[in-house]
Amino acid sequence: MLARMEISVDSLRRTAALAGFAWTDAELDAIRPAVQRLLESLAELERLPLGAVEPTTQYRVL
């Protein structure tokens, strides 16, 4: 999984391109530590037993 390995600028460039963004290597390198931290945090969420929990899809509007 992406979250459990060292994130490279190359992998960030390809992911950003899929989302339609053409950021420079310098720009991607600058955010690489933050992306790494975010994906590590997300890996923790993935370990939670949330399978049967209905996600919030609407906001208690009465």
Next chain:
Amino acid sequence: MADLGRMIATKQVSPVEVVQAHLDRIAALDPKLRAFITVCPDAALEAARAAEADLVSGRTLGPLHGVPWAPKDLYSTKGVRTTGGSKILADSVPGDDASVVARLARAGAILLGKLNMHEFAYGPEGLNAHYGDTRNPWSADAHRVAGGSSSGSGAAVAAGLAPGSLGSDTGGSIRIPASLCGITGLKPTYGRVSRAGVLPLAWSMDHVGPMTRSARDCALMLGAIAGYDPADPTTSVLPVPDYGAALTGDVKGLRVGLLRASFTDAATPDVRAAVESAAKALEGAGAVVDEVSLTHVAHVATASAVIVASEALAYHAPWMRARAQDYQPDVRERLRLGAFVTGAHYVRSQQIRALLTREVDEALARRDVLLAPATPIAAPVLGERETTLGDGPSDVRAALLRCTRPFNFSGHPACAAPCGFTAGGLPIGLQIVGRPFDEATVLRTVDAYQRITDWHTRRPAAA
């Protein structure tokens, strides 16, 4: 605001005098505080003269008639630029007012100008590279942040440049500057107040609400802006109660849950002592206080960041493709993170959201309100990156968001109010959280606390 409205209604002061006095304070203090992005002296004085003429002819619009105010600069204002604190929208002039701006105008309130903010509301420090960093009026040498993202609102109300403001709150952006600047700020229930005409940060987490000097003034503003709006499909059709009438001062038998782990126990010693002292004060007034913990808050920071990053990038994507260099660096970096979040991450975060919402509901099933710090620290120094909390070292930004963000996640109403000062003279804020659409009990609790304490009446020396 309530006092000003009364003095205007009884002709002790005229709207023109009140507006001019605020414009004079802005001219004198704002060059240092940088609370305003745009000031509208001519339009404000013209509106004040019209309000005065109405009063003379016996026509009044209610308790806000002739009372000045100023919104965060992400509320659309007809004919007045609405920048969102950005370079991108520096010359954007809306053709209409946001629904709540129009409601306040119909209630007779007079717009003084537009207030500074963290660019596009994406930051809890209140920093702005385009219009200047708002300074906290409580730091004598102006080197501490006002808190964000509604930084100008916090500083302007604290320093007496405006008696009231509307902020917006996606992770704490009303309550954080309220806490750091020593004022009272209410994030209403999601759906209680229209967001139509307000620039979004993250649609499912954004709330708008009043920032004033007291719970009474928050009640006054909330009464004017709350209620169903066909322009915002998330607004509720529930009737709007008389919030002022709810302020009885009586908290006898009120059940208060003091949030311990991750909230009060995570705060710095002076904040913790002030919040515990507030709990005792409420107990002394007849409330019944017990302790409560929310286990699912441990995952709120990540899940909330995922939701906000995803929704924010969805809104900003066209500009992030064409004008990324026009964003200030920290905001640009946060927006970029959204490109690396998947749909599965977003849904998983919404599952956490459902769990936390249920847990807060359960805590409030046996209690009327919850009590916690609004922020676990007082105002940090500009540029400060690390701090130490009761449970260890923390990034300053994460610390500022820690106690407020869970209730954007859950949508419950929450109000920040002053409850003391640090040894260094900086304000400390508590937070009262209530049941959905029960802002009346939240405001009653804060008002009762403000009747037995005077923290909210203190003013910074610089102001």
